[in-house]
Structure formats: C-alpha cells, structure tokens
Amino acid sequence: MTRPVGILGGGIAGLALAARLAHRGHAVTVYDRDQAGGKLRRLTLAGESVDTGPSLFTFPQVWRAYLRGLNEPDPLHLRPLPGGLGVHHTPHGPVPLPVPPGHPLHPHWQRYLRAAAPLAPFLGVLLTTPPRLRDPLFRQAAAALLRVQGPHLTAQGWLAAQRLPPALTHALATHALNAGLLPGVAPPLYALIPALVGADVSRPADGMGALLDALLTFGQARGVQVREHAPVTRLDGQTLTLADGGTARHDLIVSALDPHRLAALRGRLVTSPVARRTVSGVGVYAVLPRPAPLPATSVLPPTDFAAFHVHVRRGALPPDTLTLVHAHGRQLSVLLATPATGEALTLGHPWVQAQLRRVEATLHAPGLLRDALATTTLAPDHYAQGGHPGGALYGPGLPAWRGGPLHPQPYRLTGGLWQVGTGVHPGGGIPALLGGVQIVDRLLREAGW
Numbered sequence: 001m002t003r004p005v006g007i008l009g010g011g012i013a014g015l016a017l018a019a020r021l022a023h024r025g026h027a028v029t030v031y032d033r034d035q036a037g038g039k040l041r042r043l044t045l046a047g048e049s050v051d052t053g054p055s056l057f058t059f060p061q062v063w064r065a066y067l068r069g070l071n072e073p074d075p076l077h078l079r080p081l082p083g084g085l086g087v088h089h090t091p092h093g094p095v096p097l098p099v100p101p102g103h104p105l106h107p108h109w110q111r112y113l114r115a116a117a118p119l120a121p122f123l124g125v126l127l128t129t130p131p132r133l134r135d136p137l138f139r140q141a142a143a144a145l146l147r148v149q150g151p152h153l154t155a156q157g158w159l160a161a162q163r164l165p166p167a168l169t170h171a172l173a174t175h176a177l178n179a180g181l182l183p184g185v186a187p188p189l190y191a192l193i194p195a196l197v198g199a200d201v202s203r204p205a206d207g208m209g210a211l212l213d214a215l216l217t218f219g220q221a222r223g224v225q226v227r228e229h230a231p232v233t234r235l236d237g238q239t240l241t242l243a244d245g246g247t248a249r250h251d252l253i254v255s256a257l258d259p260h261r262l263a264a265l266r267g268r269l270v271t272s273p274v275a276r277r278t279v280s281g282v283g284v285y286a287v288l289p290r291p292a293p294l295p296a297t298s299v300l301p302p303t304d305f306a307a308f309h310v311h312v313r314r315g316a317l318p319p320d321t322l323t324l325v326h327a328h329g330r331q332l333s334v335l336l337a338t339p340a341t342g343e344a345l346t347l348g349h350p351w352v353q354a355q356l357r358r359v360e361a362t363l364h365a366p367g368l369l370r371d372a373l374a375t376t377t378l379a380p381d382h383y384a385q386g387g388h389p390g391g392a393l394y395g396p397g398l399p400a401w402r403g404g405p406l407h408p409q410p411y412r413l414t415g416g417l418w419q420v421g422t423g424v425h426p427g428g429g430i431p432a433l434l435g436g437v438q439i440v441d442r443l444l445r446e447a448g449w
C-alpha cells in the first residue's frame with residue numbers, strides 16, 4: 001500500500017533509503033536544508049568539477065547488495081585506486097597498504113591478512129543484517145568476528161597481540177582514527193579494516209559525485225520528491241514544520257540527520273561532550289597548474305596517538321594530526337583531522353599552515369599549494385551547519401561494546417519515527433551507512449511499511 005513517507009536530510013543515507021522505500025511503492029519526499037548530497041558536495045574550482053567529502057569507495061559488496069534491492073545495474077564503473085589505501089608515513093618509516101610483495105614488511109602483512117581472513121566472507125552480512133541471534137546467517141558472521149577478535153575489546157589490544165613490527169602496527173591503527181575513533185576505544189574490527197578492504201579501494205570513473213547522481217536518478221525514476229533548500233525547523237510526532245512556516249504530515253518519518261540535530265527538532269535536550277565526539281576535519285581542495293608528483297593517496301598518521309587523543313578529547317588542535325592527501329590529475333585535497341568544536345579554521349590559520357608544512361616536508365613536496373589556480377577550505381563550522389553541532393563527521397563516538405555490528409542500534413525511535421545515517425550506524429563511512437539503510441529498509445518492511 002502506498003503511504004506518505006518524509007525523509008529528513010538528503011545526504012547519501014537519506015537519498016539511498018528514499019529510493020528503496022519508493023521502490024516498494026511509498027510516496028517519498030526528502031527534505032534538505034541545503035542542496036542534496038550532504039557531506040558529498042561537488043564544487044567547481046578553476047573550471048574543474050571537484051568532489052568534496054568522501055574520496056575512497058570501499059566494501060563494494062555492500063553497494064552491490066543495495067543495488068540488488070532496487071534491481072538496478074551498477075552505474076558507477078568503479079575503478080581501483082592506484083596504491084589502494086595509500087602510503088602511510090609512520091614515525092617508523094613509510095608503509096604502503098596493502099604491503100606489496102618484496103617489501104620487508106610483506107611477510108608480516110601476510111600474517112596479518114591470515115589472521116583476518118576468516119572474517120572476509122562474512123563482512124557483507126555483518127554490515128547489512130540486523131544483529132539477531134535467531135538469524136543463522138548473522139550467527140555465523142558474528143561467530144567469525146568473535147573468533148577473529150578473540151578476547152580483545154579494542155583495535156589497539158588486538159593489534160598489540162599480533163606482535164607486528166611498529167611501523168605496520170602504527171599504519172594499521174590509523175584506520176581506527178580514520179573512522180573517527182581512537183584505537184584504544186574502537187572495536188577490534190577497525191584494526192582489521194585494511195585487511196578486509198585489501199586491494200579493493202576504488203572510486204567511480206566519474207568521481208564520487210557519480211554516487212550522488214545515481215541515488216538521485218534511482219529516486220527520480222520511482223517518484224521521490226527531493227525538496228532542496230527546505231530546512232525542517234520542528235518535528236511534532238510525524239508532522240514537520242519548515243523554515244517558511246509550512247507544515248507537512250507523513251505516516252512515517254525517517255531522519256537521516258545527525259541524532260543530536262534530530263533531538264533538537266523534537267525539542268529534546270541535547271548533550272554531546274566534546275570528549276566523546278568523533279573527529280571533525282579541515283578539507284583543503286585545490287586545483288594545481290599541473291599534476292602533483294604524488295601517489296594517489298598518502299596518509300600522515302599522528303606521530304603520537306596518545307598526544308592526539310588527549311588533544312582531541314580536550315577540544316584542542318593536536319600538534320601533528322591525522323592527514324590524508326589525495327592527488328588526482330591536477331586536483332589535490334588535504335584532509336586534516338580536528339576536534340569537533342565547530343571551529344572556523346581557514347587556510348591562513350597558523351595551525352592549518354603548520355600541518356601543510358608537515359605535509360610538504362613529509363612528502364618532499366615544497367610549495368605544494370603555492371601555485372594553486374584555486375583553493376577552497378571546508379572546516380568544522382561547515383560540517384556543523386548540516387551535521388553534528390560540533391561538526392563531528394561520524395557523530396558521537398560509541399563505546400567499544402556498542403561500536404561494532406553486534407549491537408542493535410536505535411533505528412526505531414517511535415512507531416512512526418525511525419533514523420538512519422552516519423551518526424546512527426557505527427563506522428559512519430559509506431559502507432556503514434549503506435549497510436544501515438539496508439537494515440532499516442528490512443526492519444521497516446518487517447514492521448509493515
């Protein structure tokens with residue numbers, strides 16, 4: 001039966017769920033305060049189309065499972081990214097992940113791969129299935145995860161037990177930080193990410209913006225209405241109020257907003273201590289006169305995880321932060337992790353300049369941005385506008401026991417109000433939120449929607 005559904009937020013999560021619900025016959029309207037896409041935003045810089053936000057497409061099996069639910073072929077033409085997860089410039093030396101044959105760390109990398117291998121066939125299930133012990137598939141996948149993680153509760157604990165060389169340990173631990181969590185807090189699964197991603201790191205042939213185009217096209221073909229520049233200012237039950245004073249009532253509302261933002265719309269008291277937020281970031285996007293002589297991806301982990309941790313918990317800028325550098329043709333992006341304080345950091349800010357100097361020194365690329373034809377900087381204040389109030393990219397940090405796929409997340413708030421998206425599904429990146437969309441779609445179907 002066709003029923004009116006309102007989705008708050010037209011980021012990847014909101015648009016992905018909209019297409020799935022419309023595919024099942026519902027009349028879906030998506031409301032976004034700005035333009036659709038959320039953190040995935042396409043800009044024009046020096047005449048080039050530049051995608052800001054996510055840049056690495058991982059765990060394509062989750063995307064394929066999403067497509068199967070729509071009976072759609074894959075329009076993305078995913079291309080492997082040269083160098084996979086990139087060169088990690090640890091204090092113990094550079095480590096390419098995956099570590100190629102012939103590299104002195106290769107035998108250790110192989111040992112690490114073997115430790116994670118039993119989980120690989122089940123990862124898609126873990127990311128897309130509600131955690132229920134009565135489901136045999138979930139039971140099998142959960143058992144594989146528990147076997148691989150052993151008695152360890154955190155990524156750091158699991159890595160320490162593997163006794164890998166410090167350079168490899170440092171590079172692997174960085175992947176918990178990458179998801180916004182510290183290795184001492186993140187569940188062991190985060191330490192396994194480089195093994196499970198393996199060499200399967202890709203990007204759509206036409207850039208990450210193609211994902212947004214695909215989701216909009218799927219929705220359009222199924223009658224989804226996307227109302228851009230339509231901020232929702234209040235939510236009473238299933239009735240929403242828009243900034244222009246208009247109201248709309250839907251039988252079902254699904255929020256694809258940060259949970260704190262949703263709570264505020266419902267008139268609830270919102271608390272989110274800085275110490276418990278995932279990280280925010282500064283993204284510097286540039287178009288250069290010629291391609292930079294750099295690998296596709298370089299990662300500069302913080303030198304000292306503990307110092308990074310202390311600073312981020314206090315809301316202070318860390319002395320040397322987790323930095324990702326992506327070079328693609330004449331485009332260059334430098335992403336700096338920051339505490340989620342909503343700060344308006346500009347390119348000229350002394351801390352941003354110091355981090356850029358660290359990048360230049362580490363990558364032996366002096367004057368990297370000096371001749372840039374155009375640059376733009378997106379800072380925590382930007383991410384705070386449409387997301388978590390402090391700009392936390394993945395919402396509040398969950399404790400280790402709740403952070404993994406074994407724990408049910410608060411998808412259903414009331415019979416007519418559900419939630420999905422980055423701040424709800426642990427992990428926060430595209431695979432996590434597309435997995436969360438499939439879980440919510442299934443739970444809604446089971447609840448009669």
Ligand SMILES: Cc1cc2nc3c(=O)[nH]c(=O)nc-3n(C[C@H](O)[C@H](O)[C@H](O)COP(=O)(O)OP(=O)(O)OC[C@H]3O[C@@H](n4cnc5c(N)ncnc54)[C@H](O)[C@@H]3O)c2cc1C
Nearest residue numbers: 009011012013033038039054055056232386421422429430
């Ligand atoms: C710099 C950066 C790099 C990243 N790199 C990667 C990567 O390499 N790989 C990866 O998988 N992930 C990456 N991510 C994470 C990924 O981009 C996000 O997980 C994803 O884009 C979040 O989608 P979402 O729909 O959950 O939330 P959002 O994109 O935050 O969407 C929420 C939407 O809600 C709207 N909204 C807010 N308030 C209201 C309101 N009151 N009324 C109506 N609408 C409202 C906003 O305008 C926004 O469009 C990265 C993120 C950033 C910022």
